[in-house]
Amino acid sequence: MEEMLKLTHLLVTVFLYTFATMTAFPAIPDVTMSALCPGRDECSLAIYFTGFQQVVTGVGALLMVPLLGNLSDKFGRKTVLTIPLILNVIPLGILGYGRSRDLFYIYFVFKCVTSIVCEGSVQCLAVAYAADNVPEHRRASAFGILSAIISSASVCGNLCARFLSISSTFQAAASTAAMAALYMRVFLTDSASNCNLSAPLLSGENVESVSSKKEKYASALPSLTDLFSFLKTSSTFSQAAVVAFFSNLADVGHHASIMYYLKAKFHFDKDRIADLMVISGVASSISQLLLTPILVPVLGENRLLSVGVFFNCLHMLLHSLAWSEWVSYGAAMFSVLYIFWQPCLQSIVSKQVGASEQGKAQGCISGISSFANVVSPFVFSPLTALFLSENAPFYFPGFSIMCAASAAMIAFVQSMMIKTPAKACTSIHVEVLV
Template sequence: MSSPAPVSPARKAALAFIFVTVLLDILAFGIIIPVLPQLIKQMVGGDTGAAATWYGVIGMVFSAVQFFCNPVQGALSDRYGRRPVILLSNLGLGLDFVLMALVQTLPWLIVARVISGMTSASFSTANAYIADVTPPERRAAAFGLLGAAFGIGFVLGPALGGLLGEADLRLPFWVAAGLCLANFCYGYFVLPESHAPEKRTPQLDWRRANPLGALRLLQRYPQVYGLALVIFLSNLAHFVLNHTFVLYADYRYHWGPWEVGLTLGLVGICNAVVQAGLVRKVVPRLGERRTIFTGLVFGAIGFAWQGSATTGLISLLAIPCLALWGMAGPATQSLVTRQVDPSEQGRLQGAIAGLASIAGIVGPGLHTQIFAWGVASDAVWHLPGAAFLFSAVLLLVALGVAWRVTRPAAAPLRPEAAEP
């Protein structure tokens, strides 16, 4: 077997920019995590219950807007190129953080979060950019770098946001705006276009630049459709960490913010190590298919372990398994991009991001309700870890789907190859 072709300096520079772009965007979002609930509480007159309700509503609105806007950005990047979409997204996001730093009322804050949902959809375009500039055999490692950027951003962002918020509740929004605007300036002078004109779609078809049209694109590629379901189930399982772990750790282990913060930070660090370092070594050895299976098995074990752990110390031992689950995502993305024509990579990533947004709409309420059922005083079974066990089941279902759609006999022809 011949060794993969070396990566050109131009491609290395482009990958470095996309890594920095995603890292700065995630940092910007992570910075406001500790202070956004407090800002909402301030706007509703200090009512904690009302603040919690509105925080949940705003989160659902944000995900719903992303669901509609991700396919649009993907279609725009297929037609006009990745560079203008990424740059305009960075610029719009930076200006929106300025708006959030200035608003004084809840309706205007909701408007600002809607704009954030529209402009932050650039993550799908970043994935399409990776598919453009990276040969198939290196894509899993490249997507792993993006996963590492997510992990690093979510570790550093909330810590920095909490520190800045102690000085001024609105300071994190100004810093987030500065990061995004700096990202725009950096990209304006550094980022090359990755999508060649001859590979772009000849015209923008608005019938396809919508969530339903994007999902119809997935149906044209049966294997991609199945793998997109795997990504959806994985995202749905992941929301148990975002929205239930704090409640679960407080109820079962009596952990406060300090212990929870350290634990989630450790999860982020381990995940970054796996995706930045381990993925590029494992995928060439196991192949994408086996790497997906391995990652999903480790994830299911990690969630089952977490949901069954009776002490905080025992629960920490689940972190390596949850980190190794991170191998599945880059391998799945890499396998998906092999199946779709370069002219449709943007719409593909928009459709996948749209499914992740649906998980963002459904997941928080679903997991918190399962947790509430498990700890209710009149529950038939007292099961504090029910939400984590449910996530383990979701990953086992995803494993079954992945096994079925990636069988050699099930690998479909591309639509154009299947035509007579």
């Protein structure tokens, strides 16, 4: 009962945080283009601004998310989770105050800085917290419920954005972000990692010797050495890392391109983008709540991961070839199936490490995903700007999205090769790399 109460408070916190973020999300392209290119449906400058923000965010998150994950193993999830929840309020509050050109530039600077800490860290810490309180055999379903809550919050946030004015949208988002931080501080109780559950992956010593060296580990900060240690000691972890990189490379490229693509080709505005995201969110929420608990025991996490990545690729391909508006709405329905990939990947990763390394392992995977955020803008932002401009070498507005689908296909091929050992976290013993 106590564990259920902890998870409930975690889900409420994640819901409020995601609601705030997704309430603002559909309005960002309109605000950006209004500030940089007033009165236009196509703006290369806005695309490059978005790409620059992704690069800055990705480089920073590549370093910060593993750090936060590791610190949460040492000082508790609640303590570390406070940092991104509070920082998330600042940029939303700026746009809630005003959206002039000058305020947009102030928002942009603060958004780049705060996203370094916020991007990926809340989900990473939430997954680690859930892993602390859920047995291994139930983690895929638990992570699926967490993803369902995120999808549900996205739906509610997009519906809110659909019916509010732009100014009210950001005010509501900032207020909810502040509420998320306050709720977490008041109600969420910290979870202590139980090191007796299994031996740490990065150590060949038994639990008692690890405990006796607690002071040594507490003073250590995560580094690239930690990441390479995970990659070298577990082939499953390294394969999951490849899937995480190419899947996130595809997702970031798709999300960065799709709004400007729909705006240029079909003249989508904030409300229609919100409608599209509501469809996707409702479908994914229903899928995670109803289908995941049924399909995980039948298919297993590995096969369900492959199913999710495959349909992620397929839905991007449909977007890139959209010949009418309804095709984009139909492609959004594929979230019923492609939403599986992330919780299945998180569950696979969580089972490769001991209880004392959940934050570090999820942080390393999030760091790899953040590196995809760095690479993606260099590939997809120029392609999007080129093929949406009048100087395109040939007419194919969705070319950059098709390239994102190709990255997702690479992730699908790799996902088919993952073979998870039954007890990876207890059977692998290596020396700590220093």
